[in-house]
Amino acid sequence: MSNLLARVAPLAVFGLALPASASPGDDAAAYLERIKALDDTGPQLNAVIVQADEQTARKEADDAANLPLGGRTVLVKDNIETREWPTTAGSLALAGNRTGRDAPLIARLRAAGGVVLGKTNLSEWANIRDGNSTSGWSAVGGLTKNPHAIDRNTCGSSSGSGAAVAAGFAWAALGTETDGSITCPASINGVVGFKPTVGLVSRTHIVPISHSQDTAGPMAQNVHDAAMLLTAIAGSDPADPATEDANEHKIDFAAALKGASLKGVRIGVMEKQIGTRKDVKALFDRALDDLKRAGAVLVPIDYDMPDKMGEAEFTVLLYELRTDMQSYLGSLPEPGMPKTLADLVAFNKAHADQELRWFGQRTFEQALKATDKPAYEKARQTSFDLAGPQGIDKLMADNKVAFLIAPTMGPAWTSDLVNGDHFSGNIGAGALAAIAGYPHLTVPMGDVDGLPIGLSIMSGKWRDADVLKAGAAYEAVRSAKLSPPSFEPWAPPPLD
Template identity: 50%
Template sequence: MREFVLGVVASAWLAGAAWAQPLAPNPPVPLSPYASATEAQAAMREGRLTSEALVRADLDRIAALNHAGPRLNAVIAVNPHALADARALDAERRRGHVRGPLHGVPILLKDNVESADGTATTAGSLALAANVTGRDAPIVRRLTDAGAVILGKTNLSEWANYRSTESISGWSAVGGLVRNPHVLDRSACGSSSGSGAAVAAGLASAAIGTETDGSITCPAAANGVVGLKPTVGLVSRRFIVPISPEQDTAGPMTRTVADAAAVLFAIAGSDPEDPATKAADAHRTDYLAALAPEALKGARIGVVRGVVHGSPQTDAVFDAALEALTRAGAVLVEVKPPEAAVMKEIGEGEDAALHTEFKAAIDAYLAATPPAVKSRTLADLIAFDRAEPRETPLFGQEIFEAAARSPAPSDPAHQARRARIRKLAADALDKMMADAKVEALVSPTGGPAWQVDPVSDGKFFGSPTTLPAVSGYPHLTVPMGEVLGLPVGLSFVGPAWSEARLLALGYAFEQATHARRDPPFLRTLADRPAVAAAYDPR
């Protein structure tokens, strides 16, 4: 297996040799496929790299690692105009016009985000295979206005993991199962599994994920990258396949905090047709300028334990992360998490609220899709899945069926439930921060990725995602270390609109630890020598 892994990585590197083609006026300088967007931008600025060479290398790497080799299944579709777009941006640069830190940088979109490049937006479902809308979501237009090259679409947990309670995270009927590039038989988590795996594997400089509850932060942590779920309302959700207008948001998934800051600055802002974003322009700021390696000095940080449980190895990595925070100057304060009864009420209320919100949101979305899409309602989707065996070989559609029976969003009981759980979640976070006089909370984002098994569930260690998801508050995860080579992340949660401060804190932690590791594409943990020796001592 070792020879196979090294061969795949070597072939991918050779396939990326377009990066080393002569680029006037300076001699060629090889660039790692795991280089940050910031590093790629510096190379382009200095004439050592072009956007066309960078995009071509990423396309070659997708061919070598996504469609062949370990078959990551992280990328569903490639933008047929990506190279032409890169050449146009190179021409702009030669004329002396650079749009910003993303100029010429390739970015992947989760395949529930519409883009006007001829690719379908499927949400992983065969029911949307013909959903070629010919329009850019506002966040896509913002990215291209900032100079980014849209490289293509990433795989995801089908319908953003909102079809079945028994779903396999990272699986869709369109794209198959996303594989975790660190250990291929481990979950890439979801629903932004393809975005997380693609960024971790060096298939693009950055990706866009979406989150309703955990769908950016879990795959970011499981794949060992940075993920940010912004405050709900900072980023437009228009032309993104929805679950809930109360909790949905898009956000960046990158290899570094600085890259996440650059992507967030590009996509943040008000959209007149998304009322939730009314205040976004007032809160949008230069997130890159706010980064500082000394940001943790004197910062009061609340430590939340017990949210992630049952993994002593993760606890040990978390303790080491806390020591790093202290060495960087942070003042750590132990914070008591909310009572179990409060979390139970929030969780049960969220389930019921999302059923109602999804039914209305997906019906409205489907009604506006092109005529080639034959499923026009949730009821149509349920009928499609029943008639299409490729949709249900592994699990069913219990969530769809429950949502179809739910009341309308105008139902007073629903409105009262949504208002109550939002307040409970916000009050819980506000109280933890106020009582301890801290500006942010930290905890593990989750345990190490579990083994994918279509028969029995893997071991899930819990996560801190629900409170920021239901309250709409921001949530950042940054790599904090590994458990037997499986990445685990450190979560930073703060009040609404605190993205600049969270990114600054996360950046300072990243610079103090440099915990992210390039993936080895192991077939299974038993291919790690220490594990193999323990399994089969000689």
């Protein structure tokens, strides 16, 4: 782990040093020093909201040395409950949300020898409050900065987790995704992110958006580490019906990577989802050449994302946001917590200077009116059918391919709290996997002028291990050099 820290950025620049031979406790302490140097001071990335004290982290890491994760450190997105700290979802409305509970996935993490090093910043309410938001901002944590260019965005909503892994603040991190919230920040921050099949990982005691689409997943420096973390957190949870079959599909995902190969594997290339940016296309073409060198058979796929799918998805998210949020808030043990989505809307209005300064809460307000259950049920069937059976499943069957690939996102844009997010290039197909609840992996494939770009690999339900193996096989033959974080504002790289 010390070698990883040294690779992510030269520690000497920040007056830090690591022991020549570190114990798990020494590594944990080194990560905490790095957070102090780069998150609390220096460029002040605002990726970490709260971190463990050194004595506690050292002891927990050393005590776990003989467990599967060996005391490795993990930062946790602050919409996932941990017993030590409040779980805020980035909102001042939940600043006092001390449940004293570990979410089941956190209990599994600790049992496997993982050390919870702290909580990461996020796009407030997982970026569902308003359509004009700036990703990476929360009232609790401020604006997260991209380690590769600190004036650039980190994408939402697992922005802090993506930035923290890129900056070398922990061995790995946990994010959550409803639609793009693991894969987008992973791509833009230049790390690996894996959104598993919905139902492989428990969602109990995670601040929700949608029980149809929500899942937690790992973010790490490489596919092997992501697979290790997934192995630790996956499994059935009686309190989460979606995970009923998880134990049947849980394996040692890291061990399964051994011998990963793409020789003779047919892969569908989503040509219309490459987007309109020539620089991203050039990088993707290089990745395609790498895949061909690895023996993959590339199959072009001509596919248009149906407008009805996104429209139906939004109807689903509005309805489930209202009902699922009420269920979660009703479970909170601390007195004085909000109990309904309407309470959150009222809180934001009462604290508008802090909560609503940069953007509003139109999506929250729309969700309050989303009470038509038959319309919701029809929309859920429509969105799922278009994304799953008539989307990924059909594309794979018709083209006889094992995976679908595309660039994950374009390069990070300049953060702008006044005007909000501005994506470019019409890039990616991740909505298919998000709406269907199927696995989606993003692996770095290089950068555009120092700004990372990820390669998306998707497949069918419960094919998580296969997707991870494909990602590891690509990672092994990737020819593009990955640029380390600069911790500086973006500047044009010199011409060759």
